[in-house]
Amino acid sequence: xxxVIRLLPEGIANQIAAGEVVQRPASVVKELLENAVDAxxxxxxxxxxxxxxxxxxxxxxxxxxxxxxxxxSFERHATSKITQSEDLFRIRTMGFRGEALASxxxxxxxxxxxxxxxxxxxxxxxxxxxxxxxxxxxATAPGTSIGVKNLFFNVPARRNFLKSNxxxxxxxxxxxxxxxxxxxxxxxTFFNNDAEAYRLExxxxxxxxxxxxxxxxxxxxxxxxxxxxxxxxxxxxxxxxYAKKTRGEQFFFVNGRYIKNNYLNHAVSTAYxxxxxxxxxxxxxxxxxxxxxxxxxxxxxxKTEVKFQDERLLYGIILSSVRQALSxxxxxxxxxxxxxxxxxxxxxxxxxxxTPSDRNYERFRAIDQQEDRGALNWEKLxxxxxxxxxxxxxxxxxxxxxEADAPTTMRVPSGMALDREANSATxxxxxxxxxxxxxxxxxxxxxxIIDQSAAxxxxxxxxxxxxxxxxxxxxxxxxxxxxxxxxxGDFTLVQELRQEIRQLGFDFETFGSRSIVLTGVxxxxxxxNEREIVEGLIEQFKxxxxxxxxxxRENLARALATRTSISRGKVLDNKEADELIDQLFACxxxxxxxxxxxxxxxxxxxxxxxxxxx
Ligand code: ADP
Ligand code: MG
Numbered sequence: 001x002x003x004v005i006r007l008l009p010e011g012i013a014n015q016i017a018a019g020e021v022v023q024r025p026a027s028v029v030k031e032l033l034e035n036a037v038d039a040x041x042x043x044x045x046x047x048x049x050x051x052x053x054x055x056x057x058x059x060x061x062x063x064x065x066x067x068x069x070x071x072x073s074f075e076r077h078a079t080s081k082i083t084q085s086e087d088l089f090r091i092r093t094m095g096f097r098g099e100a101l102a103s104x105x106x107x108x109x110x111x112x113x114x115x116x117x118x119x120x121x122x123x124x125x126x127x128x129x130x131x132x133x134x135x136x137x138x139a140t141a142p143g144t145s146i147g148v149k150n151l152f153f154n155v156p157a158r159r160n161f162l163k164s165n166x167x168x169x170x171x172x173x174x175x176x177x178x179x180x181x182x183x184x185x186x187x188x189t190f191f192n193n194d195a196e197a198y199r200l201e202x203x204x205x206x207x208x209x210x211x212x213x214x215x216x217x218x219x220x221x222x223x224x225x226x227x228x229x230x231x232x233x234x235x236x237x238x239x240x241x242y243a244k245k246t247r248g249e250q251f252f253f254v255n256g257r258y259i260k261n262n263y264l265n266h267a268v269s270t271a272y273x274x275x276x277x278x279x280x281x282x283x284x285x286x287x288x289x290x291x292x293x294x295x296x297x298x299x300x301x302x303k304t305e306v307k308f309q310d311e312r313l314l315y316g317i318i319l320s321s322v323r324q325a326l327s328x329x330x331x332x333x334x335x336x337x338x339x340x341x342x343x344x345x346x347x348x349x350x351x352x353x354x355t356p357s358d359r360n361y362e363r364f365r366a367i368d369q370q371e372d373r374g375a376l377n378w379e380k381l382x383x384x385x386x387x388x389x390x391x392x393x394x395x396x397x398x399x400x401x402x403e404a405d406a407p408t409t410m411r412v413p414s415g416m417a418l419d420r421e422a423n424s425a426t427x428x429x430x431x432x433x434x435x436x437x438x439x440x441x442x443x444x445x446x447x448x449i450i451d452q453s454a455a456x457x458x459x460x461x462x463x464x465x466x467x468x469x470x471x472x473x474x475x476x477x478x479x480x481x482x483x484x485x486x487x488x489g490d491f492t493l494v495q496e497l498r499q500e501i502r503q504l505g506f507d508f509e510t511f512g513s514r515s516i517v518l519t520g521v522x523x524x525x526x527x528x529n530e531r532e533i534v535e536g537l538i539e540q541f542k543x544x545x546x547x548x549x550x551x552x553r554e555n556l557a558r559a560l561a562t563r564t565s566i567s568r569g570k571v572l573d574n575k576e577a578d579e580l581i582d583q584l585f586a587c588x589x590x591x592x593x594x595x596x597x598x599x600x601x602x603x604x605x606x607x608x609x610x611x612x613x614x
Contacts, residue, residue: 021103024162025052026171028108028148031100033179036060039144042202043187046176047147050193051168053159057147064116064143067123071135074110074127076102101146106130107158108151114144129154173197177212178258181251181285184208209236209285213249216242217283222329224286226321230313231290233321237268238283239329240275240591241598247281254288254295260304267315271322275589276596278548286318431577436569439577446604448581452572454599455584457565461594462587464504464557473505475520482518482531483511490538491516497541500556506534525564536563558594 022028029052036044039062049055065073076099104110105127115122122142126134152159162168169192176198180188184205190198200211210217221236238249250268252259272282294309308314431441439450467473486494491514494501501508505522521530540559544550550558566572572580584590584599592598 019158021099022107022151024171025056025151025168026175028052028056028104028151029058029172030175030179031104032056032058032146032148033175035100035146036062036144037179037183037186039063041143041186044189046188046190048169048172048190048192051165052172053151053162053165053168055147055149056151056172057145059143059145061141061143064119065114065123066116066119067135067137070112070114070123070125071132073101073112074105074125074130074132102130104148107155108153109149111147111149112144113138113140115140115142117142178251178253180212181205181208182253182256182258182287205285206236220283222325224284224321224325226317226324228317230294230310231288231317233286233288233318235284235286237286237322237325240272240282240326240596243272243276243280243282243596245280249283250281251285252288253286254306255290255292256287258304259306261306261308263311263315264318267318268322271319271326274554274594274596275326275592280596284322286322288314288318431574431581433572433574433577436571439572439580441581443602446602446606446608448600448602450581450584450600451598452570452577452580453565453568454593454597455580455590457561457593458587458590458599459580459583460565461557461561462589464560465554467505468500468503468553468557472503474523475505475507476523476526477507477520478518478530483515484518484531484534485515486538488514490542493538493541497552497556500553501537504556504560508534528564533560533563554594561594 021031025048029046029048033044033046036058039060041060041062043061045057045059047055047057047059101110106129109129110125110127112125112127113122121137122140124134124136124138124140125132152162176188176190180198180200184207185202187202188198188200189196198212200208206218206221206223209221217238220238220242222239224233224235224237226233235253250265252261252264268282268284268286276282295306431439433439433452434449437452439452439455441448441450491510494508494516495510505520505525506518507520508516508518511517518530518534521528521533525533537556537559540562541555544555544559548555590599
């Protein structure tokens, strides 16, 4: 009788624990994979049938277990991983409650085969609903294989509760991704219904990401690396233009353990602010290493939520490291322009020994100190390019037997005119407009194609932001003051924004209870339809406010930029096209419009050449 009394509560306890630990097939996948990782496996195989409902099996080449340990591993609170309770606070491995195998065995049919590397014979154990059905020696490979069949076979209510195969498969695939990302130095294979879903070789994190997600990720990744006394942050983030509408490929690992944390996620999103549309989500895989004692230990190990002692500090560190990584990529469109003549010239003149990435970093750091970093950067490089042109021109003149210092245009012998004309045409205007929509310019690495409307929007946005922060824009009086009747709401809004609107260069008086009289507009906009601009500004502001929840100042700058940027179809002369390019690259974030659309693309020489290869 004693036995019965002792066993019954134990069985119930197991089922209760099982309910907590094993929610669905994906939970089994997670526990088994983590045990294999903890066992020091170098290579792990995951086999799944019917989305784990009929089989989840994990085969590893880790340490394996002795026959006693194998039997013990199915006991509740049996764990080899804690010797003192203090270890609970320090432990770095992921599972540590010694409950997983016991719980799984309570609600499934489990077959374990395991062998220590220095033993010739292994052990097979079969457990079904917590009952040991078999425990005997067996010939098997070193390491451990655990197969979990017919999950919840003895808990029909739970089995019925499982979702459709595609849904359960997605959960499994999520768990697989998390473990595979956390351990790029372990090889993984994943068979789903006998088909190979993944084969991941051991290697660097970047390679793991590319193998897990897809080839294209190769071009998308920006490395993040930041070490502070409190935390080390490293990993990869995606370039803004690859952000997706669906959230998903976002991973935080704390000391190797996958976690979800909205607050930290917000830190990353904030770093992407203005680089991507608000409803888009950037890709990231970030690893935080910190003192385990500073991560809240009261959290259930199967849950992914954790608490940090210094969340705000962590927030700040993540925000700044992601920003910094983005800036390195953004300030100099380095990936595209690094091989540009300007850069080569610049660096060779300095005769430095730095690696390209150091160089970018230093440039960023130095330029960061300056007020207008974009302008400085581009102009500096641009000046050098001009100087180089000067050299070339002088060289050409000498070759033609002319004095080098004389103004080019006056000294061209008539016989050379055509040549020179062609030459000076390229010198005077480096850019060409296409179809009233794009501006094209040659760079050393190929050509850059700029979307004129997008570029102008970015330029104006930054300009308006500066205006709102600094001196009021010059205003030009309207020839005929214009009266605008507004709705109640718009009238109130205009009153609210009065100061900022004035700052941007508009002048107006209120008139009656719902009208304003426009007396002046920003000087640069004086040739626009003034009434349309103001009405458009109000409309756009409201739209941004409702859809994007932007802060007022930014909203105004964006709204006015959207409404006043040059449209597609606007013909630009060469000088205007040049100016547009110069101004764009003087921007802090030249790559994207405030809404996150690209402003330019670079077509590399290689790519152009590839169109012609036979
Ligand atoms: P925990 O992982 O929390 O210790 P589990 O119930 O998951 O608890 O596992 C119990 C014990 O079984 C582990 O502590 C470990 O000693 C052993 N074990 C489980 N899986 C493996 C494996 N794949 N290889 C070697 N030992 C394992
Ligand atoms: Mg475990």
